[in-house]
Each structure stands twice: as C-alpha cells, then as structure tokens.
Amino acid sequence: MxxxxxxxxxxxxxxxxxxxxxxxxxxxxxxxxxxxxxxxxxxxxxxxxxxxxxxxxxxxxxxxxxxxxxxARIKEDDSSVPYKYNGYWYITKFEKGKDYPIYTRKKESLDNPEELLFDCNIMAEGESYFKLSGISISPDNKLVSYGIDNTGRRNYTVYIKNLETHEVALDRVLNTTGSSSWANDNETLFYTKKDEVTLRAFQIYKHRLGDNTEDELVFEEGDDTFGVAVYKSKSRKYIIIACYSTLTNEYHILDADNPEGKFKVFQPRVRGLEYSISHYDDHFYIMTNLDKATNFKLMKTSEDKTEVENWTEVIAHRANVLLEDIDIFKDYLVIGERKNGLNEIRIMRWDGSEDYYLPFDNETYTAYTGTNVDFETEILRYGYNSMTTPSSVIEFNMRTKEKTILKEQEVLGGTFDKDNxxxxxxxxxxxxxxxxxxxxxxxxxxxxxxxxxxxxxxxxxxxxxxxxxxxxxxxxxxxxxxxxxxxxxxxxxxxxxxxxxxxxxxxxxxxxxxxxxxxxxxxxxxxxxxxxxxxxxxxxxxxxxxxxxxxxxxxxxxxxxxxxxxxxxxxxxxxxxxxxxxxxxxxxxxxxxxxxxxxxxxxxxxxxxxxxxxxxxxxxxxxxxxxxxxxxxxxxxxxxxxxxxxxxxxxxxxxxxxxxxxxxxxxxxxxxxxxxxxxxxxxxxxx
CATH class of the missing domain: 3.40.50.1820 (Alpha/Beta hydrolase fold, catalytic domain)
Structure with a gap:
C-alpha cells in the first residue's frame, strides 16, 4: 500500500x-x-x-x-485565584513538573486547612489521554459528581465521590457530556447522555443516589439538529434543560427543590428565535434576538409567566452594540457588550441610580467577566489581557469603584518586558x-x-x-x-x-x-x-x-x-x-x-x-x-x-x-x- x-x-x-x-x-x-x-x-x-x-x-x-x-516561561507551581461558593473557597493549582491540575477547597476561610478534591496527576497515571470535567458539588457540600474522558473523543463517564469518606460510589454513567447538576435534596443528579454513534447530546436523565433501578429519562430531543444540556441556575432555584441549535433555543425549567416534578417549557421553540435565560429574585432575564434584534436585547418576565408574550424590555436592541452576556448580582446588573470589535463591561444598579462602563484604554484588548458565583456581593471579578499584556484577574468594587489586581500572569525566564x-x-x-x-x-x-x-x-x-x-x-x-x-x-x-x-x-x-x-x-x-x-x-x-x-x-x-x-x-x-x-x-x-x-x-x-x-x-x-x-x-x-x-x-x-x-x-x-x-x-x- x-x-x-x-x-x-x-x-x-x-x-x-x-x-x-x-x-x-x-x-x-x-x-x-x-x-x-x-x-x-x-x-x-x-x-x-x-x-x-x-x-x-x-x-x-x-x-x-x-x-x-x-x-521556562510558565510558573509551574501555580494556582488560580480562589473563589467562594456555598461556604467553601475553591482553588485549582499545578505543582512543579506535573502535567495535570489539582483541585482543592478550604472551608469558610483561606486560613483553614486545605481539603483535596482531585489530584489529576494520580488519576491520569497509566493513561495516554486524561481529562476531568464538569465538577459539581452537592448543596450540602458532601458529594461531588465529575466526568472523565480517557480517549479525547469528549465522551465522558460520570462518577460520584463522597467528600467525607473519599470513596467513589459504584454509581457511574457512560456516554455523557461530563457535566451534571444536583437537585437541592443532595440525592438526585441530572445529567446529559450522548448518542453512542453520533455523540450528539440528546437525552437528560435523572439519577437517584444509591438507587439500583434504571435511571429515569426525563427529556429526549427528537430533532437531530438540536443538542441538549442541563445545568442549575446561579440562584440555585432551578434545574434548567437547554435545547440548542445554530438558530433556535428552547429551555425547560424545574424547581430544584422538587426533583420529582415535571419540567415546564419556558418558551416553546420557534425557528430563528434565539434566547438564553438567567434567574434572579422572582424574575427571569432573557437575552434574545426577538423581533429582529440582530445584536440581541435584554428582556425580563415573571417566574410564572415565561412565554414570549409576557416578556418586557430592559435593554433595547442597538445596531452598533452586540449584547454578549450578563451577570446578575443582588444590587447590580453587569452586561458584557462588544462595540466596534472591542469588549465593554457595563454596570447598572437595579435601582437606576448608576449606569457606567469600566474604562479600558488599549487599542486592542480582551476583557471579560470571570467567576462570579455569589449574589450577595458588590464585588465584580473580571479578566483583562492584550497581545502585549499578560492576563490579570481583577476585583472591582461596583459601589466604591476601587480596583484590586488579584493576580497577574507571571512570565518567567527574566527576559519578558511588555514595553518591548x-x-x-x-x-x-x-x-x-x-x-x-x-x-x-x-x-x-x-x-x-x-x-x-x-x-x-x-x-x-x-x-x-x-x-x-x-x-x-x-x-x-x-x-x-x-x-x-x-x-x-x-x-x-x-x-x-x-x-x-x-x-x-x-x-x-x-x-x-x-x-x-x-x-x-x-x-x-x-x-x-x-x-x-x-x-x-x-x-x-x-x-x-x-x-x-x-x-x-x-x-x-x-x-x-x-x-x-x-x-x-x-x-x-x-x-x-x-x-x-x-x-x-x-x-x-x-x-x-x-x-x-x-x-x-x-x-x-x-x-x-x-x-x-x-x-x-x-x-x-x-x-x-x-x-x-x-x-x-x-x-x-x-x-x-x-x-x-x-x-x-x-x-x-x-x-x-x-x-x-x-x-x-x-x-x-x-x-x-x-x-x-x-x-x-x-x-x-x-x-
């Protein structure tokens, strides 16, 4: 041959x-x-x-x-900026000479002892390929679900680990996307299955911890031009199924306190209607291209009236500004926009008393909101870098407008100077x-x-x-x-x-x-x-x-x-x-x-x-x-x-x-x- x-x-x-x-x-x-x-x-x-x-x-x-x-330019013994979620500080770090991340957490204070979640270097031993993804902590902080791919085909097996005993349960699921979401009962896990041949994510299942019966199919996408995913709202109140294609979206919602309930369609799919949803207080906020809003606009609706006829406008469509994402806080709405190709971060108080943009003065740069999991804060975490400036993680006080650089990417080797x-x-x-x-x-x-x-x-x-x-x-x-x-x-x-x-x-x-x-x-x-x-x-x-x-x-x-x-x-x-x-x-x-x-x-x-x-x-x-x-x-x-x-x-x-x-x-x-x-x-x- x-x-x-x-x-x-x-x-x-x-x-x-x-x-x-x-x-x-x-x-x-x-x-x-x-x-x-x-x-x-x-x-x-x-x-x-x-x-x-x-x-x-x-x-x-x-x-x-x-x-x-x-x-030599990479800081080998590096760690992420910790973020706090549900009473724990979460940290990802690398150790010198090792290829894979180590995931840890500390309870309440960064001064407390470190608890090991995963050492991927140990888990990857003997594997020619290894990827851990979709870490999801149960609401009581005692369990973690996660996905592992050993081939590189993005076909994950989901496992469940007890964080008190460090035992991995016998429960495991093949052919998944790797991500999963816990209901608020700490016993029910929703996950996404893939078709074994096409690898299309098309089914959402419900797994009950320790239940030996077959997992329950709660949703199946019959249109093979769509994929599906399941996740939990930032408010932790809803389990959300997302159905997506290039041109069309549809969401299904379920009260996370009631995992045995039935998912409700948020707004039935209409070809060409794109939308995404975020929950806050007793409303959903919707980014959508409804009514030819090519660059998207922001709307809202009450929890109990989610169909499109109930949506009201919050931010109108603009021909020269692309609405890319939003982040919701107790007192603030943060909007990621793009104007003339450049990222902009806009901050608005819910009470209407303030509406301003973060200042960026580079000719070409990247700025984006980071890990912001806490509602009850006036601190926004965002990232910034440019083609000459290493990445920074920055905390910005939306009330006082004070900025703190939490971390700037180190370039080791002693020869780098961004002014060159x-x-x-x-x-x-x-x-x-x-x-x-x-x-x-x-x-x-x-x-x-x-x-x-x-x-x-x-x-x-x-x-x-x-x-x-x-x-x-x-x-x-x-x-x-x-x-x-x-x-x-x-x-x-x-x-x-x-x-x-x-x-x-x-x-x-x-x-x-x-x-x-x-x-x-x-x-x-x-x-x-x-x-x-x-x-x-x-x-x-x-x-x-x-x-x-x-x-x-x-x-x-x-x-x-x-x-x-x-x-x-x-x-x-x-x-x-x-x-x-x-x-x-x-x-x-x-x-x-x-x-x-x-x-x-x-x-x-x-x-x-x-x-x-x-x-x-x-x-x-x-x-x-x-x-x-x-x-x-x-x-x-x-x-x-x-x-x-x-x-x-x-x-x-x-x-x-x-x-x-x-x-x-x-x-x-x-x-x-x-x-x-x-x-x-x-x-x-x-x-």
Missing part, C-alpha cells in the same frame, strides 16, 4: 469510490480511510508520522530547545469593499520593509470571536522576528451578529476572501512578503486554510492546518458522523441541491488541483470527535498525488488524542514546539 523511505513520502493506495448526489458524481480514491480499525489505515497514519519525523529530524534539538523555552512589544489594529479592504480588522503584535524596532516573517491566524465560523489575547508561547516567534496577526474575518462576531451572518451558509466564501484580503494588505503595506507570509488555523479554521491554499496558494510560504475540516461535502452528507446534523444551519444541508453545489464549490478536498501549493504541516488526532482523522488524512493523500510543487507536506497524527491535542499542559507545548520549528525552519532560523 505504502512506499516509504528517508526521501520519498508515503503514497496511499487508491480505491475508486463513487459518490453520487443530485446527479453529480464524485470519485473519492481515499474513501477507504474511514475505517479506523483497518490495519492499513493505521499503517498509513504511522507511515506519515514516520515521514514527518524523518524530514524534521534536523529540527529535533531545536524543538527541544523551543519546548524548554516555552516551559507593540500591538495595533489595522484594517484591510475585502473584494466587496468591507473593511476587515486585524490585531497585530510584534517586537519594537521591526521595520516594515517586506522582509519580516509573519504568521496570520484566523478561525471565522460559528460566530466565535478570536479576541486579541496574550500568549507566552507566542513570544518564541515574536522574539525571533515574527509578526503575529489575528484576522477578525466574517463568520465570527467581532463586529456584531451581522458579521457572523455574512460569513455562513451561502455567504461562507466571504470568510475565505476576507483572510486573503488581509494577506494582500499585509504584503502591500510591507509588513511581510509572500516569501515570508505564513497562515494558520484549526478545525473550521483548518477549513479556512484548505480554502485559501486552493484559492491563493501563491501568497503563502507555509501553512499549518490543525485538525482541519476539509472534506466538507462528504461529511455533511453523512448524518452518522458526530456533529453533522447540528451543523446544517452553519454550512447548509447538502441534501438540498443549492447548498450541495455551494459547499462543493469551496470544499478543500473536492477542489484540490494539479498546481503548486505552499509548504504545509497538517495535524490531526486519531480519536477526534469533532473533525474525524480521515479528513486531513485523505486531503494529504490527494495533495501528494496531484500537486506539482516540491514543497514540504507533512501529516502528523496524535495516535492518543482527539480534537484538542495532548491533554497534559506540557505535552501540548511539544506540539507547539513542533509547529513553530516547522515555520522557523522555513525561515532558516534554527536557534
């Missing part, structure tokens, strides 16, 4: 497989790679790994140096005249003469906004002369909800055109040149990478596509694949000929041509549940077969991980080091 040597890359065998839809026939020569159990598939992935390792052998020492450099770096926001012009913002960071003293290596990153899907953020890992590029750019392209929500709407479904190609326009602008303004320009994206951002190398390969010297979603049309036609049915409102349903033809016109795998492509490093995980490993594997095989250049093309598969890569904090740095070595090697920088 495979020819492999120190020089020649693996060559995958071809087995013509005919795919037909809407009288259109496609031939997929690598369809056979979908069988993850087939020895030849594993052989091919291993051969690609061996080829990548052999070709990058000369960078191995450099990769080790980069890894140690990145690791510059960040700016610049704008490119897309083909249709739209102005596209970019956040840029580089080391001071760099001349814009077209010779600088530049890494351009973007995502551009699902309305996910890539805010400008600080990264200690990124310093390894900046200190070697790289410029780093985040392109805020359409498909995200950087400039409001319309920014998202204009980069999905039948306008998806705007996402790709925007990225290319940004590249052209960066070259034109001599930040870099095509000989030194690099692009990177992951998952849906990997689709972006696949599209730009098909559309404008000549602009880039190198591309990194991480876990790339590149076989779009075939995946979206296969409703047995995890996530497919829930994605129809994002990409379109190709069972409709209109969407089929549009998706096919940009699907990277279907549009590979006999032409020159940039140097490329493509990564995946064998157990990826979000983007199946065979998409990048097939893409690489096809590229190898038809591309006309002699540039590097590497496929690296993590055989033990899923969509997020390695699970340990230091193991993931090794993947970063390999990616950076790939880029730096192309620039002739190996020290």
């Amino acid at each position: 495979i020819k492999n040597s120190d020089i020649n890359p693996p060559v995958a065998k071809k087995i013509a497989h005919q795919l037909e839809k809407h009288n259109d026939v496609r031939i997929d020569n690598y369809f056979w790679m979908k069988d993850r159990e087939h020895p030849e598939v594993i052989d091919y992935l291993n051969a690609e790994n061996e080829y990548c390792d052999t070709q990058m052998e000369h960078t191995k020492d450099f990769q080790k140096d980069l890894f140690e450099e990145m690791k 770096y510059t960040s700016e926001r610049i704008w490119a012009t897309a083909e249709d005249g739209t102005k596209i913002p970019m956040s840029v960071v580089y080391k001071k003293g760099i001349k814009k003469d077209g010779t600088n290596p530049l890494l351009q990153y973007a995502y551009g899907s699902y309305g996910a906004t890539m805010d400008p953020y600080f990264s200690t890992v990124r310093l390894s590029l900046l200190d070697r002369g790289f410029i780093y750019v985040i392109a805020h392209i359409r498909g995200g929500e950087y400039l409001g909800r319309n920014w998202y709407e204009d980069g999905k479904l039948l306008t998806k190609k705007n996402t790709f055109a925007d990225f290319i326009a940004c590249s052209i602008h960066l070259i034109k303004e001599r930040y870099t040149s095509s000989q030194h320009l690099y692009a990177m994206g992951g998952s849906a951002g990997g689709l972006l990478m696949g599209a730009i190398v098909n559309d404008a390969p000549e602009l880039y010297n190198g591309v990194i596509a991480a876990v790339p979603f590149v076989d779009v049309i075939t995946t979206m036609l296969d409703d047995s694949i995890p996530l497919t049915t829930g994605e129809y409102d994002e990409w379109g349903n190709p069972n409709d000929a209109l969407y089929y033809n549009y998706i096919k016109s940009y699907s990277p795998y279907d549009n590979v041509e006999a032409k020159a492509y940039p140097n490329m490093l493509i990564t995946t995980g064998l157990h990826d549940s979000q983007v199946q490993y065979w998409e990048p594997a097939k893409w690489v095989a096809k590229l190898r077969d038809v591309k006309t250049d002699g540039n590097k093309l590497y496929l690296k598969t993590n055989m033990d991980a899923g969509h997020g890569g390695a699970s340990g904090r230091f193991e993931s740095l090794k993947e970063d080091a390999e990616e950076f070595a790939f880029l730096l090697d192309l620039e002739g920088i190996l020290s």
